[in-house]
Amino acid sequence: MTHVAQIKIPATYMRGGTSKGVFFRLQDLPAVAQVPGAARDALLLRVIGSPDPYGKQIDGMGGATSSTSKTVILSKSAKPDHDVDYLFGQVSIDKAFVDWSGNCGNLSAAVGSFAISAGLVDAARLPHNGVAVVRIWQANISKTIIAHVPMSNGEVQETGDFELDGVTFPAAEVQLEFMNPAADEDGAGGSMFPTGNLVDDLDVPGFGSLKVTMINAGIPTIFVNAEAIGYTGTELQDAINGDAQALAKFETIRAHGALRMGLIKDVAEAANRQHTPKVAFVAKPAAYVSSSGKRVNAGDIDLLVRAMSMGKLHHAMMGTAAVAIGTAAAIPGTLVNLAAGGGLREAVRFGHPSGTLRVGAQAAQVDGEWSVTKAIMSRSARILMEGWVRVPGDAF
Structure with a gap:
């Protein structure tokens, strides 16, 4: 042979x-x-x-x-x-x-x-x-x-x-600048907010109607309030990744959000589009102990964010999702901005499962449309x- x-x-x-x-x-x-x-x-x-x-x-x-x-x-x-x-x-x-x-x-x-x-x-x-x-x-x-x-x-x-x-x-x-990060995804028409709204009511089987912010910046992302889905925003991976029922619910949110964002034409198509969109849940600052054992104090951060990637809670934060967080935080009225205390801001430090991350974004409203010239963050x-x-x- x-x-x-x-x-x-x-x-x-x-x-x-x-x-x-x-x-x-x-x-x-x-x-x-x-x-x-x-x-x-x-x-x-x-x-x-x-x-x-x-x-x-x-x-x-x-x-x-x-x-x-x-x-x-x-x-x-x-x-x-x-x-x-x-x-x-x-x-x-x-x-x-x-x-x-x-x-x-x-x-x-x-x-x-x-x-x-x-x-x-x-x-x-x-x-x-x-x-x-x-x-x-x-x-x-x-x-x-x-x-x-x-x-x-x-x-x-x-x-x-x-x-x-x-x-x-x-x-x-290594400092990164993501220039004009609003994504030109198929069906999104190049708009940062594909529905034209900073906050939408999204009908999700098993949840009913959820308040969500859906944004195309860095990567298409669906933000939801942690409290609305039964979480605090301080969760680590083990609290979610071992719960098959919770993972299925997040996938349902993702699929219906993708449909609403115009990224797919039928919810069944979400299974063949695992990388996008992302789902993240946000909450106001609270103290927690990170996965490394380091304590994160509420006063150290502007908000809490946890994000799903490829069907699991991410151990830290995806860089593209961080761009979406910074962009949404810079725009008054989004769920991310409200969790961070509202108002105008050019940078936020958010808590994630592994610790904290600072990301900046420069946003402006022109003729009723929001745009972001760039988002900035440091990695290595x-x-x-x-x-x-x-x-x-x-x-x-």
Whole structure:
């Protein structure tokens, strides 16, 4: 019996923010996977180790959570005034499915670093010492991200004293600017609030009518008050992720919100759009103990936020959801803004399961329409391993 040999593909395993993923240069992928389609999806599924009915991704690079089942493909940008094109694939753990519908804000922090190290940024634009400005075209959502990457002695500086809740060790700070972050998702028409309202009444089976804020900024997100669904906003992962009934209810909210936002045409389609939209619940500040054991005092934060990602409560906060939080907080009258105390604000610090995060946004109302010029937050990134990833030659 003849067995197909494994092939090896140049790859880099990176942490960006509170996520990890496998990074590729487009040119290094097998020719059939250099274009979108079934072959590319099959390759990335095999790299990550999905679909895995055991939910562990033992036979791949995935870490069996939404934060660690991620892939990134980068290439020199064809867009004027941009350095690199960034395509993100969220790989399902238990299904043969790669979701290309949104961005990963956490891994965005690693894109600039990888692009520099991989030779995708013009060397003439890089300081020997200082901060490199990497102009990123986010191909999933057609948006610009500006990464400010520290450089030392001609190389990316990865070590430093910047601490990020949800990440054990300090590293160098990478500031990200998400330019004009209102997402141009299919059916959303480019509007930040797809229904035209800051707050809607959403009919959800099992809940009745829920007050929600549905926003397209960073990533399409549905915000609901924690109290309205029986929570306090101080919950950690174990309080929700072990409750199958609770997870099913969140998925119901997500599916009906996606329909109302115009992202799908039937609630059944939500199952094939796992990455977007997100569901998050908010509450006024309260003290709690984070997953690391650190106490977060009510006076340290402006509000509480917990967010669902790929069907589970996220261990910290997705970067794109943080953009949505900062944007919604800047607009008076949204549920996020009201939980933070209302009024005009350009930044908030919110409590999440792993600790706190500060995010800023600049919002303005023009002719009755809200717009945000940019959202800003700091993350960190680090190369964990580089070399080749191997997959069976008949896997794609």
